[in-house]
Amino acid sequence: MSTGVRPLAPERRDEVLRRLRRIEGQVRGIQRMVAEGRDCRDIVHQIAAIRQALASANSVVLECYAQHCLNDAENCRAETINELIELFKDAC
Template sequence: MNAKPELDEIQRNVLSRLRKIEGQIRGIQNMVSDGKECEDILIQVRAVRSALKSTTSLILKRYVSTCYDKTMEGGDPAEAKRKMDKTLQVLTNFIDG
Protein backbone atom coordinates (compact mmCIF):
# COMPACT_ATOMS: atom_id res chain seq x y z
CA MET A 1 0.00 0.00 0.00
CA ASN A 2 1.37 3.38 -1.00
CA ALA A 3 0.59 5.93 1.70
CA LYS A 4 2.35 8.79 -0.13
CA PRO A 5 -0.84 10.33 -1.63
CA GLU A 6 -2.51 10.23 1.80
CA LEU A 7 0.54 11.88 3.38
CA ASP A 8 0.56 14.55 0.66
CA GLU A 9 -3.12 15.25 1.37
CA ILE A 10 -2.39 15.55 5.09
CA GLN A 11 0.42 17.99 4.32
CA ARG A 12 -1.89 20.13 2.16
CA ASN A 13 -4.52 20.05 4.90
CA VAL A 14 -1.96 21.08 7.54
CA LEU A 15 -0.73 23.98 5.43
CA SER A 16 -4.28 25.14 4.80
CA ARG A 17 -5.08 25.01 8.51
CA LEU A 18 -1.89 26.90 9.38
CA ARG A 19 -2.79 29.68 6.92
CA LYS A 20 -6.24 29.92 8.53
CA ILE A 21 -4.68 30.05 12.00
CA GLU A 22 -2.31 32.77 10.80
CA GLY A 23 -5.33 34.81 9.72
CA GLN A 24 -7.02 34.20 13.06
CA ILE A 25 -3.91 35.44 14.88
CA ARG A 26 -3.89 38.60 12.77
CA GLY A 27 -7.55 39.08 13.65
CA ILE A 28 -6.75 38.78 17.35
CA GLN A 29 -3.95 41.33 16.97
CA ASN A 30 -6.42 43.71 15.36
CA MET A 31 -8.95 43.10 18.13
CA VAL A 32 -6.32 43.98 20.75
CA SER A 33 -5.24 47.08 18.81
CA ASP A 34 -8.86 48.16 18.45
CA GLY A 35 -9.50 47.71 22.18
CA LYS A 36 -12.16 45.00 21.77
CA GLU A 37 -13.69 43.35 24.81
CA CYS A 38 -11.45 40.84 26.61
CA GLU A 39 -14.15 38.17 26.46
CA ASP A 40 -14.34 38.46 22.66
CA ILE A 41 -10.57 38.29 22.35
CA LEU A 42 -10.38 35.25 24.62
CA ILE A 43 -13.06 33.47 22.58
CA GLN A 44 -10.88 33.91 19.52
CA VAL A 45 -7.78 32.76 21.42
CA ARG A 46 -9.67 29.62 22.42
CA ALA A 47 -10.62 29.03 18.77
CA VAL A 48 -6.95 29.32 17.76
CA ARG A 49 -5.89 26.91 20.50
CA SER A 50 -8.46 24.40 19.29
CA ALA A 51 -7.32 24.81 15.69
CA LEU A 52 -3.68 24.32 16.73
CA LYS A 53 -4.59 21.19 18.69
CA SER A 54 -6.32 19.57 15.71
CA THR A 55 -3.49 20.64 13.40
CA THR A 56 -0.97 19.13 15.79
CA SER A 57 -2.84 15.83 15.59
CA LEU A 58 -2.57 15.84 11.81
CA ILE A 59 1.12 16.70 11.93
CA LEU A 60 1.72 13.83 14.36
CA LYS A 61 -0.28 11.45 12.16
CA ARG A 62 1.90 12.34 9.18
CA TYR A 63 5.07 12.10 11.26
CA VAL A 64 4.20 8.66 12.65
CA SER A 65 3.20 7.36 9.21
CA THR A 66 6.44 8.61 7.69
CA CYS A 67 8.52 7.17 10.54
CA TYR A 68 6.76 3.83 10.25
CA ASP A 69 7.45 3.70 6.51
CA LYS A 70 11.14 4.53 7.08
CA THR A 71 11.38 1.93 9.83
CA MET A 72 9.97 -0.77 7.56
CA GLU A 73 12.43 0.10 4.75
CA GLY A 74 15.53 -1.18 6.49
CA GLY A 75 16.39 -4.71 7.41
CA ASP A 76 18.38 -3.88 10.53
CA PRO A 77 16.28 -4.56 13.65
CA ALA A 78 18.49 -2.34 15.84
CA GLU A 79 18.05 0.58 13.45
CA ALA A 80 14.28 -0.03 13.31
CA LYS A 81 14.12 0.02 17.11
CA ARG A 82 16.13 3.24 17.24
CA LYS A 83 13.75 4.90 14.78
CA MET A 84 10.67 3.74 16.67
CA ASP A 85 12.18 4.90 19.98
CA LYS A 86 12.69 8.35 18.46
CA THR A 87 9.10 8.38 17.21
CA LEU A 88 7.80 7.43 20.64
CA GLN A 89 9.93 10.18 22.22
CA VAL A 90 8.37 12.80 19.94
CA LEU A 91 4.87 11.50 20.64
CA THR A 92 5.46 11.45 24.38
CA ASN A 93 6.49 15.11 24.27
CA PHE A 94 3.10 16.03 22.75
CA ILE A 95 0.70 13.83 24.71
CA ASP A 96 -0.10 16.42 27.36
CA GLY A 97 0.82 19.42 25.22
Protein backbone atom coordinates in the same frame (compact mmCIF):
# COMPACT_ATOMS: atom_id res chain seq x y z
CA MET B 1 17.47 8.83 16.86
CA SER B 2 17.01 8.90 13.14
CA THR B 3 17.93 12.12 11.36
CA GLY B 4 16.39 11.37 7.97
CA VAL B 5 14.04 13.94 6.48
CA ARG B 6 10.42 12.85 6.56
CA PRO B 7 8.34 15.36 4.62
CA LEU B 8 4.57 15.33 4.70
CA ALA B 9 2.79 13.56 1.88
CA PRO B 10 1.62 16.13 -0.71
CA GLU B 11 -2.09 15.77 0.14
CA ARG B 12 -1.36 16.13 3.88
CA ARG B 13 0.99 19.06 3.22
CA ASP B 14 -1.79 20.91 1.43
CA GLU B 15 -4.20 20.18 4.28
CA VAL B 16 -1.72 21.41 6.91
CA LEU B 17 -0.95 24.54 4.88
CA ARG B 18 -4.68 25.33 4.62
CA ARG B 19 -5.06 24.93 8.36
CA LEU B 20 -2.03 27.11 9.08
CA ARG B 21 -3.26 29.85 6.75
CA ARG B 22 -6.61 29.81 8.54
CA ILE B 23 -4.81 30.05 11.89
CA GLU B 24 -2.73 32.93 10.54
CA GLY B 25 -5.96 34.75 9.69
CA GLN B 26 -7.30 34.08 13.17
CA VAL B 27 -4.14 35.55 14.72
CA ARG B 28 -4.50 38.67 12.60
CA GLY B 29 -8.10 38.91 13.75
CA ILE B 30 -7.00 38.81 17.38
CA GLN B 31 -4.44 41.52 16.69
CA ARG B 32 -7.25 43.71 15.34
CA MET B 33 -9.40 42.89 18.37
CA VAL B 34 -6.63 43.98 20.73
CA ALA B 35 -5.93 47.15 18.72
CA GLU B 36 -9.65 48.01 18.74
CA GLY B 37 -9.93 47.49 22.49
CA ARG B 38 -12.35 44.56 22.30
CA ASP B 39 -13.56 42.70 25.36
CA CYS B 40 -10.94 40.47 26.98
CA ARG B 41 -13.37 37.55 27.11
CA ASP B 42 -13.79 37.65 23.33
CA ILE B 43 -10.03 37.68 22.88
CA VAL B 44 -9.59 34.74 25.25
CA HIS B 45 -12.19 32.76 23.31
CA GLN B 46 -10.38 33.44 20.05
CA ILE B 47 -7.01 32.46 21.53
CA ALA B 48 -8.55 29.21 22.77
CA ALA B 49 -9.86 28.56 19.25
CA ILE B 50 -6.38 29.09 17.83
CA ARG B 51 -4.85 26.73 20.39
CA GLN B 52 -7.35 24.06 19.37
CA ALA B 53 -6.69 24.68 15.68
CA LEU B 54 -2.93 24.36 16.25
CA ALA B 55 -3.44 21.15 18.23
CA SER B 56 -5.52 19.78 15.37
CA ALA B 57 -2.90 20.70 12.77
CA ASN B 58 -0.22 19.18 14.99
CA SER B 59 -2.23 15.95 15.21
CA VAL B 60 -2.32 15.69 11.42
CA VAL B 61 1.46 16.14 11.22
CA LEU B 62 2.12 13.67 14.05
CA GLU B 63 -0.20 11.11 12.47
CA CYS B 64 1.56 11.41 9.14
CA TYR B 65 4.96 11.14 10.81
CA ALA B 66 3.92 8.10 12.86
CA GLN B 67 2.56 6.32 9.78
CA HIS B 68 5.76 7.02 7.88
CA CYS B 69 7.96 5.82 10.76
CA LEU B 70 6.03 2.64 11.34
CA ASN B 71 6.26 1.78 7.64
CA ASP B 72 10.04 2.36 7.54
CA ALA B 73 11.57 -1.12 7.33
CA GLU B 74 15.11 0.27 7.52
CA ASN B 75 14.79 1.53 11.12
CA CYS B 76 14.88 -0.65 14.19
CA ARG B 77 11.34 -0.94 15.58
CA ALA B 78 12.45 -0.13 19.15
CA GLU B 79 14.28 2.98 17.91
CA THR B 80 11.25 4.05 15.91
CA ILE B 81 8.94 3.62 18.91
CA ASN B 82 11.29 5.61 21.17
CA GLU B 83 11.54 8.36 18.56
CA LEU B 84 7.76 8.56 18.27
CA ILE B 85 7.32 8.67 22.05
CA GLU B 86 9.79 11.56 22.34
CA LEU B 87 8.06 13.42 19.52
CA PHE B 88 4.65 12.99 21.16
CA LYS B 89 6.06 14.19 24.50
CA ASP B 90 7.50 17.30 22.85
CA ALA B 91 4.16 18.00 21.14
CA CYS B 92 2.24 18.10 24.41
